[in-house]
Amino acid sequence: MDGKKGIKNIFYGVIAQAITIILGIIIPRLVLVNLGSEANGLLTSVNNILTYMSLLEAGVGTATQQALYEPVAEQKHHDINRIMAATHYFYKRTGYVYTAIVILVSVVYTLFVNSDIPKMSVFLVVLLTGLSGVLSYFFQGKYRILLTAEGKGYILTNIGTIRTIGASLTKAVLLICGFNVVAVQTSYFIYNFIQMLVIVVYMRRHYKWIDLSVEPAFEALAQKNAVLVHQISGLIFNNTDVLLLTFFASLKVVSVYSLYALIFGYVKTVAVILSESFIYALGQSYHDRKRFMPMFDAYEVYNMALTFTLFCIAKIFILPFLTLYTQGVTDIQYIDKLLPWLFAAFYLLHNARNSSAHVINFAQHFEKTKWRSVLESVINLTVSILAVHRWGIYGVLIGTIAALLYRANDMILYASKLLQRSPLVTYRRWFVNIVIFVFLDAVFSKINLSAAGYLQMVVKAAGVSICVSAVFAVVNMIFEKDAVWYGIRVIKRTLRRR
Numbered sequence: 001m002d003g004k005k006g007i008k009n010i011f012y013g014v015i016a017q018a019i020t021i022i023l024g025i026i027i028p029r030l031v032l033v034n035l036g037s038e039a040n041g042l043l044t045s046v047n048n049i050l051t052y053m054s055l056l057e058a059g060v061g062t063a064t065q066q067a068l069y070e071p072v073a074e075q076k077h078h079d080i081n082r083i084m085a086a087t088h089y090f091y092k093r094t095g096y097v098y099t100a101i102v103i104l105v106s107v108v109y110t111l112f113v114n115s116d117i118p119k120m121s122v123f124l125v126v127l128l129t130g131l132s133g134v135l136s137y138f139f140q141g142k143y144r145i146l147l148t149a150e151g152k153g154y155i156l157t158n159i160g161t162i163r164t165i166g167a168s169l170t171k172a173v174l175l176i177c178g179f180n181v182v183a184v185q186t187s188y189f190i191y192n193f194i195q196m197l198v199i200v201v202y203m204r205r206h207y208k209w210i211d212l213s214v215e216p217a218f219e220a221l222a223q224k225n226a227v228l229v230h231q232i233s234g235l236i237f238n239n240t241d242v243l244l245l246t247f248f249a250s251l252k253v254v255s256v257y258s259l260y261a262l263i264f265g266y267v268k269t270v271a272v273i274l275s276e277s278f279i280y281a282l283g284q285s286y287h288d289r290k291r292f293m294p295m296f297d298a299y300e301v302y303n304m305a306l307t308f309t310l311f312c313i314a315k316i317f318i319l320p321f322l323t324l325y326t327q328g329v330t331d332i333q334y335i336d337k338l339l340p341w342l343f344a345a346f347y348l349l350h351n352a353r354n355s356s357a358h359v360i361n362f363a364q365h366f367e368k369t370k371w372r373s374v375l376e377s378v379i380n381l382t383v384s385i386l387a388v389h390r391w392g393i394y395g396v397l398i399g400t401i402a403a404l405l406y407r408a409n410d411m412i413l414y415a416s417k418l419l420q421r422s423p424l425v426t427y428r429r430w431f432v433n434i435v436i437f438v439f440l441d442a443v444f445s446k447i448n449l450s451a452a453g454y455l456q457m458v459v460k461a462a463g464v465s466i467c468v469s470a471v472f473a474v475v476n477m478i479f480e481k482d483a484v485w486y487g488i489r490v491i492k493r494t495l496r497r498r
Helices: 004-035 037-073 077-112 119-139 141-149 153-176 181-206 224-248 251-276 279-285 289-325 339-352 354-362 366-391 393-419 424-444 454-479 481-497
Strands: none
Touching (some): 004 153, 004 181, 037 119, 037 141, 037 251, 077 119, 119 141, 141 153, 224 251, 224 366, 224 393, 251 393, 279 289, 289 339, 289 354, 289 454, 289 481, 339 393, 339 424, 354 393, 366 393
């Protein structure tokens, strides 16, 4: 396996995420202090609702990526062009629909959401946020898919990092200078427009062989509608909680949810960057079982250990951090001892099942498993809607966790059949990491981790992170020696080739 691209994906991804976390923590704090919890809740709510617009490309995007793995591995440019031409056709056909929906959502959201923020400001925030997505959809969506399938996600990461730095610094200046939420979102739109131009120029310079005028390979995207069902389920998990809280609670409650989701979400992104930087290699080797199986075992072990390690650290430090972070914000209570457990369960179930989900994707069993995704969505929506009235923010999380418990187990069993091995292999890995997680959380709950300032908290977090990482690494090494050493050998070979 050539892991150079994977190493680059990890290296640039970690740098990008470190910058994003620092800036991403600063900006919401400035919003809270300068504009209040309601404005922060508005921005979170709008971003989550407009994420549903990605449903227009969801089926095509994922189907395209899976279809591209084989021709990319064999460098068949003509086949790649045919798949890209089909993708371009679907993007163009639905792009105007995307724009119309964004305008409609802007109007409906403004009319039905209760807020003290002026209606025109709410409308413009929704519209500007949505138009940023429209730009990405029309001009760069298909190119992102190709770069990801080639293992060149680091290119997108680097462009995105520059965009994030510029946009965040501009937002900070605007907030400090007293500008309103509309000005903040206008700057966000401008930087997204610049990012779109950069990606288009890059592709035209470095991929001159791309020809979208060839005969489209619509058959390669035959399962796009089945893929869409799976993507709807994924969007429900990531966005239904905020949507329900927006309409059944208040924007201030959304703000509370958003801060916990912010921290755990950043951890999730780091986990995804580290664990999915080599997905292109797994996808390209899936049909070679002898090559794929040891690679997959290593991926599953590393992904699960990494996921539990990162979320264990997040669970331990979330309350000490938020206590410091929300000082001076008194319009709603942000500290809650139950929420870290619910968020940790949510993200652990979602991320640690990724290895099983990838097997299903590689096999392109979208049509065969779509009813399972529908059932997952039904469980999530039913429990969440019933529970939000009684338990509010706890209720929506309980609904999501209930659905994840079903789907995570379903994925493990289904993937195990495709791999022709016992699901106990994966369950054993889950059990080991859960035991470590609970043990470490119990140990560090006895220690006072509060801090007087951010520097002191960083020092404490560094020490705890080293201890937690070491425990997870050693225990997984004991129970999964072969898989761990396989990963180490791949890394060594990759570094020797550099």
